[in-house]
Amino acid sequence: MCSHKRCRVEEQHQDQGTATRPEEDAIGSVKDAQIKTCPPHTGFIGGLCFTCGKNQDEEDFTGVPFGYISEGLRLSTLEMDRLSGSEVKNLLRERKLVLILDLDHTLINSTSLHDISAAEMDLGIQYAASKNDPNISLFTLQGMHMLTKLRPFVRKFLEEASNMFRMYIYTMGDKAYAIEIAKLLDPGNVYFDSKVISNSDCTQQHQKGLDVVLGADSLAVILDDTKKSGRSIKKT
Numbered sequence: 001m002c003s004h005k006r007c008r009v010e011e012q013h014q015d016q017g018t019a020t021r022p023e024e025d026a027i028g029s030v031k032d033a034q035i036k037t038c039p040p041h042t043g044f045i046g047g048l049c050f051t052c053g054k055n056q057d058e059e060d061f062t063g064v065p066f067g068y069i070s071e072g073l074r075l076s077t078l079e080m081d082r083l084s085g086s087e088v089k090n091l092l093r094e095r096k097l098v099l100i101l102d103l104d105h106t107l108i109n110s111t112s113l114h115d116i117s118a119a120e121m122d123l124g125i126q127y128a129a130s131k132n133d134p135n136i137s138l139f140t141l142q143g144m145h146m147l148t149k150l151r152p153f154v155r156k157f158l159e160e161a162s163n164m165f166r167m168y169i170y171t172m173g174d175k176a177y178a179i180e181i182a183k184l185l186d187p188g189n190v191y192f193d194s195k196v197i198s199n200s201d202c203t204q205q206h207q208k209g210l211d212v213v214l215g216a217d218s219l220a221v222i223l224d225d226t227k228k229s230g231r232s233i234k235k236t
């Protein structure tokens with residue numbers, strides 16, 4: 001190494017030059033890997049493949065919708081299998097199972113305000129549901145004209161079950177309703193986060209398929225009032 005300051009700076013620049021080459025190689029390798037990966041595309045979000053960036057409209061891609069995780073997300077079956085395998089490993093490491101929870105007649109009961117009789121109104125049901133008390137179990141759903149009653153001790157149940165399970169809400173109700181009920185059951189958003197699946201997320205009409213629940217094929221426990229729930233949908 002030369003002892004002159006100017007020479008040392010030039011040597012440093014030369015070192016930096018060589019130091020960047022591995023990064024360039026790494027980027028080049030990633031690009032190569034992307035070219036090898038797509039097609040088949042791993043999945044699309046917002047209409048673009050999140051691996052290669054191609055437009056979904058120009059590609060022959062069906063995939064499985066996972067809109068409850070992120071709006072517009074669709075995954076290929078290969079990517080689903082990869083993520084499911086990874087989720088199963090995580091669950092086994094955490095010693096947990098997947099718990100799929102129905103809403104109506106399981107965790108809660110809801111009725112339309114229009115179906116409440118005058119006598120029930122006189123008993124003060126709507127008044128009870130409008131009180132600003134964190135411990136009440138009777139609620140009116142704003143904008144939906146619904147009255148909802150939580151099952152006794154349901155929040156305690158969720159708290160204890162969360163130690164043993166990765167929990168999902170899975171309902172044939174619509175998304176807005178499911179999200180409102182999730183807020184009542186889990187006001188701190190501790191247990192469910194985005195794991196709220198509703199009718200628009202199902203891949204087959206009127207059927208709660210397990211294909212949209214990662215890791216559920218092998219590790220799911222289902223709590224539902226209907227026997228049909230939780231069928232495995234054959235992946236195509």
Ligand SMILES: [Zn+2]
Nearest residue numbers: 038041049052
């Ligand atoms: Zn792609």
